[in-house]
Amino acid sequence: PVLAHPLLYHLTTRELEELCIELKQYGLIGIETMYSTYKAFDELAIKELAKKVGLLESGGSDFHGANKPHIKIGSGMGTLRISSEYMEKLRKAR
Numbered sequence: 001p002v003l004a005h006p007l008l009y010h011l012t013t014r015e016l017e018e019l020c021i022e023l024k025q026y027g028l029i030g031i032e033t034m035y036s037t038y039k040a041f042d043e044l045a046i047k048e049l050a051k052k053v054g055l056l057e058s059g060g061s062d063f064h065g066a067n068k069p070h071i072k073i074g075s076g077m078g079t080l081r082i083s084s085e086y087m088e089k090l091r092k093a094r
Contacts, residue, residue, distance in 0.1 A: 034059030
């Protein structure tokens with residue numbers, strides 16, 4: 001399980017950290033550190049949170065199949081490209 005687009009929940013840094021710690025008790029293993037709407041400082045902040053609470057990084061292209069045919073899996077809007085390394089680390093952790 002991976003927490004998707006955590007900045008869209010509009011939580012404070014502390015609230016998001018507490019949420020991640022709580023969700024880890026229920027099996028959370030990753031957090032989306034790359035997302036189409038994130039700025040560089042957003043990405044850095046989520047990467048630091050992932051490291052701090054012991055979560056794997058993931059990325060979200062917002063691919064939803066036929067519902068969003070303009071978005072391909074692994075590459076979101078703009079210049080977003082998600083490395084396959086994220087998936088490999090998640091697979092190993094599973």
